[in-house]
Amino acid sequence: MNSVIRGTGYPLVHVPDMVLLNGTTQTTERIVNPESEYLKKLGDHIRTYEQACAYYPNQVYIGNYTPEILEEVEFPWYDKPSPVSDRFGKYGEIMPQEEFYLLMQASDEFELLFLEKAFVEKYKPELAKNGIITEAILDRIHEGVELEQIKKQVNEHKAEPLRSNGELVGYVKNAHAIDENLSAHVMLENLVSKASSVLSLLYALKDAGMNPDDVEYVIDCSEEACGDMNQRGGGNFAKAAAETAGLNNATGSDVRGFCAAPSHALTMAASLIKAGTFNCVAVTAGGSTAKLGMNGKEHVNKDLPILEDVLGGFATILTANDNINPEINLDIQGIHTVGTGSSPQNVIGSLVVDPLERAGLKVTDINKYSPEMQNPDVTKPAGAGDVPQSNMKMIGALAVKRGDMDRKDLNDFVSKHGVVGFAPTQGHIPSGVPYLGHARQEILDGKMEKVMIVGKGSLFLGRLTNLFDGISFIVQANEGVEEEATVSRDEIRGLIAESLRDFASSLLESR
Amino acid sequence: MDLENQQRVLDLSNEYGAENIVVLVGAGEGEAAGLAAETVTAGDPTYAGPLTGVSLGLCVYHVCEEAVKAEFDPDIYDEQVGMMEMVLDLDEIAEEMEAIREEYTKYC
Amino acid sequence: MSILEGKKAIVIGDRDGVPGPAISLCVESAGAEVVYSSTECFV
Numbered sequence: 136m137n138s139v140i141r142g143t144g145y146p147l148v149h150v151p152d153m154v155l156l157n158g159t160t161q162t163t164e165r166i167v168n169p170e171s172e173y174l175k176k177l178g179d180h181i182r183t184y185e186q187a188c189a190y191y192p193n194q195v196y197i198g199n200y201t202p203e204i205l206e207e208v209e210f211p212w213y214d215k216p217s218p219v220s221d222r223f224g225k226y227g228e229i230m231p232q233e234e235f236y237l238l239m240q241a242s243d244e245f246e247l248l249f250l251e252k253a254f255v256e257k258y259k260p261e262l263a264k265n266g267i268i269t270e271a272i273l274d275r276i277h278e279g280v281e282l283e284q285i286k287k288q289v290n291e292h293k294a295e296p297l298r299s300n301g302e303l304v305g306y307v308k309n310a311h312a313i314d315e316n317l318s319a320h321v322m323l324e325n326l327v328s329k330a331s332s333v334l335s336l337l338y339a340l341k342d343a344g345m346n347p348d349d350v351e352y353v354i355d356c357s358e359e360a361c362g363d364m365n366q367r368g369g370g371n372f373a374k375a376a377a378e379t380a381g382l383n384n385a386t387g388s389d390v391r392g393f394c395a396a397p398s399h400a401l402t403m404a405a406s407l408i409k410a411g412t413f414n415c416v417a418v419t420a421g422g423s424t425a426k427l428g429m430n431g432k433e434h435v436n437k438d439l440p441i442l443e444d445v446l447g448g449f450a451t452i453l454t455a456n457d458n459i460n461p462e463i464n465l466d467i468q469g470i471h472t473v474g475t476g477s478s479p480q481n482v483i484g485s486l487v488v489d490p491l492e493r494a495g496l497k498v499t500d501i502n503k504y505s506p507e508m509q510n511p512d513v514t515k516p517a518g519a520g521d522v523p524q525s526n527m528k529m530i531g532a533l534a535v536k537r538g539d540m541d542r543k544d545l546n547d548f549v550s551k552h553g554v555v556g557f558a559p560t561q562g563h564i565p566s567g568v569p570y571l572g573h574a575r576q577e578i579l580d581g582k583m584e585k586v587m588i589v590g591k592g593s594l595f596l597g598r599l600t601n602l603f604d605g606i607s608f609i610v611q612a613n614e615g616v617e618e619e620a621t622v623s624r625d626e627i628r629g630l631i632a633e634s635l636r637d638f639a640s641s642l643l644e645s646r
Numbered sequence: 647m648d649l650e651n652q653q654r655v656l657d658l659s660n661e662y663g664a665e666n667i668v669v670l671v672g673a674g675e676g677e678a679a680g681l682a683a684e685t686v687t688a689g690d691p692t693y694a695g696p697l698t699g700v701s702l703g704l705c706v707y708h709v710c711e712e713a714v715k716a717e718f719d720p721d722i723y724d725e726q727v728g729m730m731e732m733v734l735d736l737d738e739i740a741e742e743m744e745a746i747r748e749e750y751t752k753y754c
Numbered sequence: 755m756s757i758l759e760g761k762k763a764i765v766i767g768d769r770d771g772v773p774g775p776a777i778s779l780c781v782e783s784a785g786a787e788v789v790y791s792s793t794e795c796f797v
Contacts (some may be wrong), residue, residue, distance in 0.1 A: 163649075167694055393775050394797075429760050430796070432692055477773040477793075480729040518677035519796035523772055525674060525733055532732035545732065560797050593795045599773055601791070647766065649793065654790050655764055662789065670781055674771030678796070682766055704764075706782035707757065709777045717758050726776040734771065739795045754757070 137418040138408035138453045139460035139613065142343025144335045145196050146227035146371035147559065148235045148446040149187040150427065152298040158322065158427035158443070175430050180431075182440045188229050189220035192510045193445065195557040197224030201573055205429065205555040212512045213442055225275030226572045227338045229445070233263040233299050235330065241275040242307075242330040242379045247322050249288075250297070250305035252279035271381055314364040319366040321361075325372075327446060328359045332421035335448035339417060340380075342572070343452040350452070351413040353377045356400035359419040374595050376419060379519045385417070392567035393597075394507065396420070397449070398590025398606045400633070401568070404453045405463040405608070409636075415454045422446030422561050424504045430517035430558060442513045447564035451571055461578040461610050467494040469589070469607035477603045480536065483529045486589050486607045498534040501552065502583040505570035506530075507591060508558040526589070527553035566590045568637075571610070578612050586610045647685045652695035654667030655686055659702050665753045669706040670714070678707050683743055687750035708739050719740035759785035767793040 155161055155177065164174055187193060191212045199219050206213055222228050228237075237258055240248045256276060262305050263273055288294035288306045297305035305325065313316035332355060340347060355373035362369030373387030392402040397420060404416040428434075428443050435441070456462065469486035476482075491498060506526035514522055527549040534540040540548060554573075558565035567588040574586040591605040647655075661666055669686045673679035682692060686704045690697040707714045709727055747754055763786040767774030774793040781788055 164694065174789070176795060373736065476775065478726040478729075478776040478779075479733075479772065483729075501791060507797070517796060518673075518675050518681060520675040520678075520770060525770060528733040529729065532729045535732065536729055539721070542732070562797075565797070593793070595774075595793050596795055601773075603769075603773060603793075649755070651766055651792050651794065654792070658762065658764055658789055667764060668758055668764050668765045668768065668786060670777050672765075672767035672772030672774065672777050672793075676770050678768065678771070683793075685763075686766075705757065705761075708778070709772050709780060714757055718780040719782035722783045723780050725774055726779050729771055743793060745773045 136407060136456045137464060138405040139462050140571060140575050141345065141452045141454045141457070141460055142339050142341070142608065143575060144227055144342060144448070144450040145198060145569065145572055146230060146331065146334045146338055146339025146448045147193055147196060148230045148232065148422065149184050149333060149444060150232045150235065150446055151181045152232060152301065153424050154181065154428040154441055154444050154470070156296065157424035158429060158431065159425045160428050160431050165182060173435055176435050177431065177441070180435050180439070180441045182444055184231050186216070186440070187444060188222060188329070189216035191215070191217045192557040194219050194224065196447070196559070196569065197228060198226035198572060199224040202554050202557055202570070203556060213440055225336070226342060227448070228267070230334065233258045234265070236297055236305060236555070237262050237276050237437055237556060238268070238272070239326045240277065241272045242333055245310055245327055247310055248305065248307045248326060249285065251278045251282050251285055254299065254304040255279035261384070267334070267341060268326050269337070269381055272379065293319060295323045308356040311363065312571050316363050316367050323370050325359055325361045327424050328357050328421035329372060329379070330421065331446050331448035332357065332372060332450070333379045335421065335450035336376060336380040336417060336419050339419070339450035339452050345452060347381040348384050349415050350377070350385045350417050352383045352407060352416045353385050354400040354404055354416065354418045355387065355389045355420060356391070356396035356418060356563060358391070358393065358396070358423055367543040372421070373419065376410055376421070383399050392604055393592035393594060394563050395590040395592030395606055396563050397489065397568040398588060398608065399564055401451070401588070402465065402468070402606055402608060403465065403467055407573045407607035408453055408581065409465065415452065417450055417452050419450035420563055422564065426561055430513060430519070435518040437516050439516055442510070443560055445559050447559040447561040449564055449568055451568070456613070458615050459613055461575050462613055464609040464611050467491065467609045469498070469605070471603060473602065477601070479529055480533055482535050482591070482603060482605060486591070486605045487530050487587065490607065498530060498539050499548070499640070500551070501585050501587045502569070503554055503574065503586045504530060504552055504589060505554055505567050505586060506589040507566050508554065508556045508569040509560050509565045510556050510558060513560050521556065523553060523556040524549060551589045566592070572609055578610065584612050590614065594596055615642065647682055647695060649695040652685065652690060652697045655704070656696050656700065657700070659685055659704065662703050664704055667704050667726065668670070669704050670705065670709050672709050674734060676735060676742040679739050680742035680746055683746040684750065687746055701750065703750060705751055705754040706743070708743050710734060711740055711743060727735065755762045756785070761786045763787065764789060765791035767791070769793055769795040770797070
């Protein structure tokens with residue numbers, strides 16, 4: 136029995152101060168070029184919260200628009216404020232940085248994150264207004280500390296500062312005096328990942344209309360590692376986030392694979408359900424501070440705002456087949472193996488064309504492809520092109536090369552079967568999965584039959600292999616479970632009554 | 647260009663002599679190809695890496711440019727790169743690469 | 755004159771263009787020795 140996608144969560148967090156303090160482009164620049172023009176100009180290119188909300192790609196991500204809106208609005212999008220600029224959307228919200236600091240503190244089990252008293256007093260009531268935040272989370276927020284303590288920790292003890300509009304409002308301290316894996320820097324990254332994963336889980340549960348107690352297993356597929364010097368990637372983000380989100384009946388584990396991890400995690404989740412091991416599995420991932428402002432230099436050079444100013448999160452809830460929601464079909468799965476190699480045609484062949492061919496399907500039988508959904512507003516000015524579009528061109532080009540399609544139809548194929556990129560460049564977040572929520576809705580509405588989710592990952596960045604990676608699967612309209620030939624209770628009653636009557640009459644006859 | 651890659655380019659140029667090195671790039675866009683080419687010829691235009699202010703003037707080509715393509719085994723090229731000719735803007739890439747070579751390359 | 759034959763080649767591939775190992779195979783077929791091959795990632 137195939138699993139189904141019951142719901143999805145897609146929150147963003149606007150974190151302007153974290154762009155400056157924690158993005159690796161900026162932290163590297165401060166080391167190699169502390170007096171650089173870029174660092175001087177950067178502050179003038181930061182968007183306000185309102186600007187980040189009135190941004191089409193962000194509104195598509197949280198579900199207030201479908202991706203088609205981006206075909207209608209003339210590119211680029213950063214200078215065209217969207218008329219819908221709501222904080223809350225169908226699949227999530229755009230949380231302001233200040234409330235997120237409180238959520239991070241609530242996610243901190245080890246007393247590492249401290250916020251200033253007045254700051255907590257000001258923003259706790261704001262966070263409390265948010266319907267998605269549970270009482271249990273609010274109860275975990277401490278009163279706060281004096282500013283003096285924060286200054287002392289940041290200036291004298293290498294704590295990582297938390298700032299709001301440049302003002303010091305808190306810190307994250309190290310969790311061990313020597314262990315780099317528990318340094319303030321790593322703990323900050325991990326608390327960000329955990330807190331945004333918690334938010335994603337809560338939104339996915341809400342969308343699925345399910346209770347936190349229903350979830351039996353959680354898989355985290357982010358790109359951070361938690362552990363200490365004796366087990367650097369020991370884990371387990373999944374269970375840690377499940378605890379804060381109140382999933383009391385769940386256990387879980389972490390799956391890693393760079394940007395391909397979400398597709399690996401979904402494959403495993405769908406398999407766990409198909410095997411009958413669990414009935415309800417959540418796949419979740421928080422955001423990453425390292426990638427904030429990653430392409431900032433190019434954006435500033437071209438006088439654009441810093442567009443990589445949001446953390447992304449995503450979660451989805453899979454359950455056993457309910458005869459309604461779209462199914463994950465694991466029979467048509469693309470797998471990039473060790474032997475596949477790295478040539479683009481082999482990669483796309485293994486992930487897209489080969490599995491379709493095995494299933495007797497043509498490339499054009501898939502309504503929409505969701506490869507890597509990076510927002511081209513971010514990548515194009517940085518010289519990295521339109522990633523979803525070039526993925527679609529590769530799929531189309533391979534179909535042409537194999538004779539499935541005429542070359543003149545290539546552009547039509549790209550626009551008809553592709554989805555315009557709208558996801559923040561948060562590594563694992565844009566890879567295939569941002570479209571799951573929209574795809575689920577389109578399939579439920581009967582507008583689509585089949586969607587292919589393609590995850591691709593740059594394993595070579597870990598310097599352990601030169602290999603590439605990827606895995607894909609199909610999401611399809613629910614075909615319904617065939618009713619098994621069973622006998623109902625009433626039928627059994629009827630049968631017993633009948634045989635009793637027969638028995639009675641045979642007794643009478645024998646008299 | 648990635649800082650580690652810049653370091654390797656610098657080290658290998660010192661080891662083998664800049665005149666013996668050819669750099670092949672595979673960038674997906676003209677601009678990115680140009681930036682990579684500029685880094686190994688004029689120096690790191692982003693002022694971040696070990697090649698900042700180091701003008702190696704290396705010979706540099708994009709893998710899809712006609713001049714180098716003519717030297718590859720056509721079957722291998724077709725198998726490894728061929729499809730990308732339908733995806734990449736080859737004219738734009740060639741234009742960027744030629745401009746950089748003309749201005750900064752010392753060893754082509 | 756040949757561009758590649760007998761030369762030491764440094765390969766800087768691109769995840770969203772042509773990856774390093776694919777370029778390396780081409781370059782070797784032209785008689786150059788690949789002394790370093792890497793793939794960059796902008797996303």
